[in-house]
Amino acid sequence: MRWVLYIDIDAFYVSCELRDRPDLVGRAVIVGPDPSKGPTRGVVLSASYEARAFGVRSAMPVGEAGRRCPEAVWIAADFPKYGRAAEEVRARLALRFDEVVPLSIDEAAVRLEAPDADAAGTVALEVQSDLRESLRLPASIGVATSRAVGKIASDRAKPGGVVVVRPESVAAFLAPLPTRSIPGVGPKTEARLASFGIVTIGDLAKGLPLAARREFGDSGRYFIRLARGEELVEGPDVLGPRSRSSDRTFETDVSDPREVEVAIDRLARELAESLAKERLRYQTVAVGVRWEDFSRTTRARTLTGAAEGSERLSATARRLFEELWSAEAAGRQRKVRTVSVHTERFRPATDRQRTLDSFDGPGPPVK
DNA sequence: TCTGGGGTCCTAGGACCC
DNA sequence: TCTGGGGTCCTAGGACCC
Numbered sequence: 281m282r283w284v285l286y287i288d289i290d291a292f293y294v295s296c297e298l299r300d301r302p303d304l305v306g307r308a309v310i311v312g313p314d315p316s317k318g319p320t321r322g323v324v325l326s327a328s329y330e331a332r333a334f335g336v337r338s339a340m341p342v343g344e345a346g347r348r349c350p351e352a353v354w355i356a357a358d359f360p361k362y363g364r365a366a367e368e369v370r371a372r373l374a375l376r377f378d379e380v381v382p383l384s385i386d387e388a389a390v391r392l393e394a395p396d397a398d399a400a401g402t403v404a405l406e407v408q409s410d411l412r413e414s415l416r417l418p419a420s421i422g423v424a425t426s427r428a429v430g431k432i433a434s435d436r437a438k439p440g441g442v443v444v445v446r447p448e449s450v451a452a453f454l455a456p457l458p459t460r461s462i463p464g465v466g467p468k469t470e471a472r473l474a475s476f477g478i479v480t481i482g483d484l485a486k487g488l489p490l491a492a493r494r495e496f497g498d499s500g501r502y503f504i505r506l507a508r509g510e511e512l513v514e515g516p517d518v519l520g521p522r523s524r525s526s527d528r529t530f531e532t533d534v535s536d537p538r539e540v541e542v543a544i545d546r547l548a549r550e551l552a553e554s555l556a557k558e559r560l561r562y563q564t565v566a567v568g569v570r571w572e573d574f575s576r577t578t579r580a581r582t583l584t585g586a587a588e589g590s591e592r593l594s595a596t597a598r599r600l601f602e603e604l605w606s607a608e609a610a611g612r613q614r615k616v617r618t619v620s621v622h623t624e625r626f627r628p629a630t631d632r633q634r635t636l637d638s639f640d641g642p643g644p645p646v647k
Numbered sequence: 648t649c650t651g652g653g654g655t656c657c658t659a660g661g662a663c664c665c
Numbered sequence: 666t667c668t669g670g671g672g673t674c675c676t677a678g679g680a681c682c683c
Contacts, residue, residue, distance in 0.1 A: 292683085312651090323651055325683095338683080344648045359653095384654090384683050464656090466681050499657085527652060564675090574650070580676060618651085 283392045283400040285377075285407065286422040286430030289369065290439040292386035293326035296365045297355045299416050304353055310336060314354035315346040321529055325357050329439055368415050376407070381427075387434075389427050397423070401444040408442060424450070426512045431463055450509030455482030462503060472496075481507045520626065521558070525568075526551045527620035533572045534616045537605050540569075544597050547621040552590035555623065561586035562623035565593060567600040569608075570618035578622075579604045586627040597621045 289295060293311040298304055308331035313322035324345045327336040334349035345352070366385045373380045377390035394400040404421040411419045422433025423444040432454065433443040445453045454461075458480060460470045476492045478484055484507035488500055496503070505512060526547040534540055544567065555562060566580035579600040587593070601619070608614065 321649085321651075325651080339650080341648055341650055344650095347648085357651095386683070464681065468680060497658090521654085522656090523654070525653070529651065566676090576678080578677060582675065620652085 281394060281396065282425065283394050284424055284427050284430040285390045285392055285400070285404055286424070286427060286434045287369075287373070287388050287390070287407065287411075288420050288422075288431075288434045288438070289386040289411075290418040290420055291326050291328055292365075293357065293362055294328045294355075295417050296362050297358075298328075299365075301355075306330065308334065308336075308349050308352040309355060310342075310345060310349070310352045311355050311357050312342050312345070313356065315342040316354075319531075321531070327352075365415070365417065369411065369417065372411060372414060373407070376410075383427075383431075387431075389430060397444050397446045401442060404442045404444070408440075427514055428463060428506055428512055429454070429509075432457070432461055435461065447509070451485060451507065454507060454509070455480060455485065457481050459484060459503070462506060464499065465503070469499075521560070522626075523622060523624040524551060524555060524560075524562075524626075525566075525620050525622035526554075527568070527618055529570075529618040530616065535613075537601070540601060540605075540616050540619050541598055543619050544601055544621060545594050547619070548594035548597050549590045551621055551623060552588070552593050555626075556588065556629070559629040560626045561588045561629050562593070563587065563625035563627065564623065565596040565600065566622040566624075567597050567604060568618075568620040568622060569601075569604060569616050570620075571608075571614040572617050573614060574617070577604055577608070580622075582625065586625075588629055593621065593623065 294309050297309065297311060307328070309328040310324055310331050311326040312324045313320045320342060322342050324336060324338055324340045324342060326338060327345070331349050331352050336345045336349050336352070362385060366382070370380055370382055370388060373388060373390055377392065379391040381389045383389060392400055392403055394403060400423045404423050408419050408421055411417050418440050420434050420437040420439060421442045422430040422435070422437055423442065424430040424433050425447045429445055429450055433445050437443040458470070459465050459473050459478060462481065465473070472495070473479070473484075473492075476489055478488070478492070484503050487504060488496065493500055528543050528547060530543075563586045564580055564582045566578050568576060568578040570576050581596055581600055583596070
């Protein structure tokens with residue numbers, strides 16, 4: 281019988297930091313920019329369960345988190361460290377499982393053949409101890425026959441548990457949960473469902489009124505299949521990256537377009553460098569602006585062929601920003617909070633020597 | 648309380664083609 | 666002269682996830 285183990289590392293960034301700072305185990309620890317070190321527009325990236333007891337949550341503005349939990353120990357984020365730890369987890373899982381599907385930096389699913397639910401649950405417990413002992417990382421694991429139910433089970437298993445859902449119990453397991461527990465249902469969809477009287481997954485299992493069926497379309501059909509414990513079509517496994525972007529939020533909102541253009545140049549260079557490392561060429565370039573009122577505008581252009589290097593990226597991005605800015609200047613004239621440079625439609629870079637702009641200037645390429 | 652920096656997927660309209 | 670149906674590509678925006 282085929283099972284899915286859905287593995288989720290608890291409070292991932294904090295747990296990575298605690299490996300280097302065992303003295304902080306058991307304390308309220310928050311990864312993010314320390315608000316006592318001056319004003320910042322940052323948010324909480326990860327909070328230990330001790331900090332969560334004070335009401336601190338991921339994505340909360342750090343000022344709010346500092347007020348809720350004054351005793352917290354703050355640690356600045358170290359993304360390369362977390363990337364390495366994620367690799368360690370995947371490598372460890374690959375020792376035991378043929379198919380390891382990374383689903384985010386702190387989540388992965390593996391396929392398992394096991395005769396019954398008890399046997400699958402035993403394997404999950406072994407994986408959990410293995411990750412704890414070999415990598416010193418705490419995991420929650422959901423065991424089910426589909427990835428989606430496995431994920432929901434892993435959420436219920438947090439922190440540090442294992443939840444096994446037998447195939448015949450899927451609908452009963454899900455029925456009392458709020459629709460919000462479904463991956464893909466956020467606050468907006470939850471509210472739209474509630475307006476039809478659908479609050480729990482059990483309500484969904486009964487079907488949707490005609491008006492709701494029209495409104496939710498394909499996703500509505502998916503929700504109902506899930507709620508009834510029917511077989512689900514699993515998304516494709518590992519694909520290459522589909523897009524890459526870099527953004528920058530200004531410390532204070534900006535009204536001078538030249539200042540934004542300087543930032544765009546720098547973002548384009550960073551992004552081109554990261555794409556070059558992965559040997560990817562891009563064909564679509566976009567620029568996004570988040571305005572002072574937090575709304576967003578984007579402008580995209582697809583090039584006639586795949587491009588690489590920062591010159592082309594930067595020039596295209598600047599042109600898109602000019603268009604976007606003049607449209608705004610003709611109307612509301614809001615200040616810019618965040619600017620982003622975005623690329624997609626990738627093709628592998630060729631071995632042939634590329635265009636001139638992969639050089640930094642005359643002479644041999646630097647580095 | 649005042650909201651980061653990454654990403655993915657979906658929808659919808661218009662252009663364009665057969 | 667005014668017209669169908671289907672498909673793909675492109676763009677913009679939105680919802681959602683970690």
